[in-house]
Amino acid sequence: MTDPAPHEPASGGQDADNRPMSLRTMLLLSIPAVLIGVGSAVVLWLLDLAAQWLQDVLWETLPGVFGATxxxxxxxxxxxxxxxxxxxxIVQFAPGHAGPDSATTELSGPPPKVVVVPSLAVTVIIGLAGGVSLGPENPIMAINAALSVALVARITTRIPLSLIVLLSSAATIGALFGTPVAGALIFPGMVAAVRGGGSLWDKLFLPLAAGGAGAVTMLLLGGDPIGFSLEPMGPFQPGYLLWGSLVAIAAALVVVLAAWVFPFVHRAFHALKHPVIFTTLGGLLLGVLGVLGTPETMFKGLEQAGTLLTHPEDYSAWQLALFAGVKAVALLVAASAGFRGGRIFPIVFIGVAFGLLANALFPGIPLSLAVACAVMGMTIAATRDGWIAIFVAMALVGDLPVLPLLCLIILPTWLVVTRAPELLIHRRAVDPRPEWA
Known part of the structure; x- marks a missing residue:
């Protein structure tokens, strides 16, 4: 491929010398942006396909052999x-040790070395198939970033590492959540770059190309978009703002409490030193929690959230509270015990259960508003990203009139969570230990 420009772009649409990127450069860079989007979606699709096949074996075929279900x-x-x-x-002995502990990683970070990719991919497939309460988002973003950097580096050295990682991350978010716009907006560098002059749309051009290509490719491959149709909110009433804010803030506080407990649980598991020990113990505890909460509280949670949303009348308030509580504990155990995976998908399930619980306890709150506010509150507390929180909440409920309310309700919710503990283990707070720890 022809090198795109004499200047290395520092962000999605700006040259390294702080000048707006030329039209020619944007057109040339849109080629790798789209290719990265397509490739990221294909990798995610293959990982999902392998996990689904293994899940069928572990939970449908094998149990019958032993007279169980x-x-x-x-x-x-x-x-x-x-x-x-x-x-x-795998974490203790395989080359690459399945990458860094997912409890210490955010959605987008420095790409791991390619040697990490095989062990990380196998670990994620086993976890997704085996019922671990984590999603694929953090690992698949790391895998796609590592592969994108390695492949682009073989073609040209003129595209900077930061741009490749940005495009890969936007593409993966587009493929995961069907929200390429959120993928383009979540990176602080995108907003900060606006100060350098030029149009915001120039700066969003390449991330949108990557995110859109990832989302469309995933749809073409048969991926299931995040989207349900709940009972519409109906005519707006002023009280909805108050009720929605209370639901969102209460949901966010649940995640804040989990974030406060998180370091203690993580430290307790890792005090056992060896992944073979503390991850096996974590699996045992997840099994007990799966029995207590029923299989609805197992796995990454998206399919199970869909079940709750499709038949909300089938569940009592007590069951919904049980689902939310057990899933929250399972998320803490899985994230603390060395399993590799993301925290957003389980958080979405907890938010759905919490929103349905709010509607069951206070029927005056419209169902779509209660679910959207609960999911948004928990997601923003977990990710500290309002774009993903709003887009995921809207995708789940599919009720457009809820959107303007969310844009207002998210403001007091953000004030509650912005200084609260993060659902993340900071490495500086962890004792030095081998990479696999």
Whole structure:
């Protein structure tokens, strides 16, 4: 490919010398942006395909061989314990050690070395298939970033690392959530770059190209978009702002409490030193939680959230509270015990259960508003990113009149969470230890 320009672009649409990127440069760079988008979606699709195949084997085929089902209590405990053991062995002994501890990583960060990719991919597939309460988002973003950097570096050295990672991250978010706009807006560098002059749309051009290509490719491959149709909110009433704010803030505080507990749980597991030990123990505890909360509280949570939203009348307030509580504990255990995975998908399930609980306890709150506010509150508390929180909440409920309310309700919610503990383990707070720890 022809090198795009004599200047290295420092962000999505700006040259390194702080001048707006030329039209020619944007057109040339749109080629790798689209290719990165397509490639990121294909990698995600392949990972999902492998995980789904293994899940069918572990939870549908094998149980029948032993006279059980996927819901038999001892099978749940046995399977998750073995999943923990398998992941612990990979983390401790495999080349690359499945990358850094996911509890210490954000959605977008420095790409790992390519040697990490095989062990990280296998670990994520086993975790997704085995019922671990984590999503694929952090690992798949790391995998796509590593592969994109390695492949682009073989073609040209004129595209900077930061831009490749940005495009890969936007593409993966587009493929994961079907929200390429959120993928283009979540990076602080995009907003900061506006100060350098030029149009915002110039700066969003390349991330949108990558995110859009990722989302469209995932749809073409048959990926399921995040989207449901709940009972519409109906005519606006002034009280909805107050009720929505209370639901969003209460949901956010649940995540804040989890974030406060997170370092203690993480430290307790890692005090056992060896991943084979603490990840196996984590798997055992996840199995017990799976029995207590039923299989609805297992796995990454998106499919299970869809089940709750499709038939909300089938669940009592007590069941919804149980689902939310067990899933929250399972998320803390999985994230603390060395499993590799993201926290957004389980958070979405907890938010759905919490929103349905709010509607069950206070029927005056419209169902779509309650769910959207709960999901938004929990997501912004977990990610500290309002764009993803709003887009995911809207995608779930599919009720457009809720959007302007969310744009107002998110403001007091942000004030509550902005200085609160993050759902993240900062490495500076962790004792020095081998990479796999």
């Amino acid at each position: 996927g819901e038999t209590w001892w099978w749940i405990i046995l399977m998750l314990t073995l999943v923990g053991l398998a992941i612990g062995l």
